[in-house]
Amino acid sequence: MATAYFMQLLTQMSEARTDQEHMEIYMISKPSIPDRTNYILGKSVQSPLSEMIWTGKQLKQLGAGILAIPCITAHFFHDELQDEVGLPVMNAVEETAVCLWNRGIKHVGILATEGTIQSQIFQRVLEGYGISSEIPDKEMQQIITDMIYHDIKEGKTVDIERFGRVSAELNEKGAQVVILACTELSLIKKDFPIGTGYLDVMEVLAAKTVQKCGRLRAEYRKLITL
Amino acid sequence: MATAYFMQLLTQMSEARTDQEHMEIYMISKPSIPDRTNYILGKSVQSPLSEMIWTGKQLKQLGAGILAIPCITAHFFHDELQDEVGLPVMNAVEETAVCLWNRGIKHVGILATEGTIQSQIFQRVLEGYGISSEIPDKEMQQIITDMIYHDIKEGKTVDIERFGRVSAELNEKGAQVVILACTELSLIKKDFPIGTGYLDVMEVLAAKTVQKCGRLRAEYRKLITL
The missing domain is CATH 3.40.50.1860 (Rossmann fold)
Incomplete structure (x- = not known):
C-alpha cells in the first residue's frame, strides 16, 4: 500500500494541468522480495539485495533515469544498489x-x-x-x-x-x-x-523526486508539520 | 492519479496478511501517451496505440502474465492491443x-x-x-x-x-x-x-484483476452500491 500512496504523492505534488504534463513512472512492485528487517537483524539469511538489483536494472532498461524506493528499511542497501545498478538512487x-x-x-x-x-x-x-x-x-x-x-x-x-x-x-x-x-x-x-x-x-522522498523529475507544487515545499 | 488509485484498489482488495502474500505488479505510467478521446473523436491524428503496444510489450518482457489498463477510453484499442502484445488484456x-x-x-x-x-x-x-x-x-x-x-x-x-x-x-x-x-x-x-x-x-477492473492474480477479499464481491 505504501507504493500506491507513493504514486499518489508523486501525482498530487506535481504541478501539472494535463496527463501529458506529468512525469513518466516505471514501477515494479515485488512484494516477494525478502523482508528487509529480518535480514538486517540476522533473523533470516535471505538478503533482499539481489532482487533489488534485478529490479533496479529492469527499471533502468525501461528508461528510468532515477530510482526511488518507497521502503525506508531498504535504504540500508542504498549505496550497493546504486553502484550495482549504475543509476542515481534517491536517498x-x-x-x-x-x-x-x-x-x-x-x-x-x-x-x-x-x-x-x-x-x-x-x-x-x-x-x-x-x-x-x-x-x-x-x-x-x-x-x-x-x-x-x-x-x-x-x-x-x-x-x-x-x-x-x-x-x-x-x-x-x-x-x-x-x-x-x-x-x-x-x-x-x-x-x-x-x-x-x-x-x-x-x-x-516524494517531494524531492518530483523536484528532480518535474515541477513541485508550491504547497509542498514545507513538509514539517510544526 | 487514476493509476495510483488503481494500485491502491489492487492492494486493498487483496486478501493478504504480509507483503509477501501480495501479487507482483509491473506498472508503466506514460502520461505522454496521446489523449485517447481526441484521437477517437478525430480531433487529433496522433494515435495512442503504438505507444500502448510498446508499453504492453515491455510489461510482458518484465514477466507480466495479464495486462490491465486503468483508462476506460483506452479500451477502444483493447482487441488490437491484445493481438499485438500477445498477452490477455483485462476487459x-x-x-x-x-x-x-x-x-x-x-x-x-x-x-x-x-x-x-x-x-x-x-x-x-x-x-x-x-x-x-x-x-x-x-x-x-x-x-x-x-x-x-x-x-x-x-x-x-x-x-x-x-x-x-x-x-x-x-x-x-x-x-x-x-x-x-x-x-x-x-x-x-x-x-x-x-x-x-x-x-x-x-x-x-481491480476486483476482476485480483480474482485472476490473487485472492479477492470477501467484502469486494458485490460492487454495485444499490
Whole structure:
C-alpha cells in the first residue's frame, strides 16, 4: 500500500494541468522480495539485495533515469544498489536530514522498523548534520513494530492513542520533531489525525523526486508539520 | 492519479496478511501517451496505440502474465492491443456488463469521456447482454467532460451538486444504475459522498484483476452500491 500512496504523492505534488504534463513512472512492485528487517537483524539469511538489483536494472532498461524506493528499511542497501545498478538512487535518509537541518532542528525522535533503528541508518546520517536523535525504548518499539507488521500491512485499523503515546515519549526525551521513518507509518499520517510535530520521510522522498523529475507544487515545499 | 488509485484498489482488495502474500505488479505510467478521446473523436491524428503496444510489450518482457489498463477510453484499442502484445488484456467493459447482468440490471446510464461515449464501446457490449443504456445530453456531457479534463486531471475540487444533477437526469430517463465509465470519475466516488446507485468500472477492473492474480477479499464481491 505504501507504493500506491507513493504514486499518489508523486501525482498530487506535481504541478501539472494535463496527463501529458506529468512525469513518466516505471514501477515494479515485488512484494516477494525478502523482508528487509529480518535480514538486517540476522533473523533470516535471505538478503533482499539481489532482487533489488534485478529490479533496479529492469527499471533502468525501461528508461528510468532515477530510482526511488518507497521502503525506508531498504535504504540500508542504498549505496550497493546504486553502484550495482549504475543509476542515481534517491536517498530518503539524506534528504530528511537536509530538510531538518534547513529548519534548524537539532533533536529528533525516530519511529521506524527495528531494521532501520538497529542499523542506525538515520542516526548516523543525522549526526553528520549535527542532529541528535531519540529512539523508543524496547516496549514502545514493540508497539510500533506491531503497528507496522500486524495492523498496517494486514490492512487493519490502528490504535491511534497508542501511537500518540510512543510519540509523546520521544517528545518528553527532547525530540522537537518525530520523524515517520517507515513508509507504513506514512499511511497512519495519511489516514488518521495524528496532529503536528511530525516529518513524514515518504513525503520528503516524494517531494524531492518530483523536484528532480518535474515541477513541485508550491504547497509542498514545507513538509514539517510544526 | 487514476493509476495510483488503481494500485491502491489492487492492494486493498487483496486478501493478504504480509507483503509477501501480495501479487507482483509491473506498472508503466506514460502520461505522454496521446489523449485517447481526441484521437477517437478525430480531433487529433496522433494515435495512442503504438505507444500502448510498446508499453504492453515491455510489461510482458518484465514477466507480466495479464495486462490491465486503468483508462476506460483506452479500451477502444483493447482487441488490437491484445493481438499485438500477445498477452490477455483485462476487459473492463465486458466485466462491467457481466457484473450488471449477474445482478439482473436491464437499463443503465453511462458517465464517461466523449471518446468512450461516441465510440459506443459500452453501449455495444451492454446490448449483447440485453442491457440498454442512456447517455447524458449535450449540455450534461459538457459538465462531465469539464469535470474529467479540468477539475480532476488538474487536481481541483469537484462541484458534487452538478455531478448529482447529471446522474439524476440519467435516472429520470430510466437508468437503474449509473456506471462510472471513466477512471477519473472513480476518483470522485473515492473522494466525495455521491450516494448509492453507481457501479464504478475501475472497481470492477481491480476486483476482476485480483480474482485472476490473487485472492479477492470477501467484502469486494458485490460492487454495485444499490
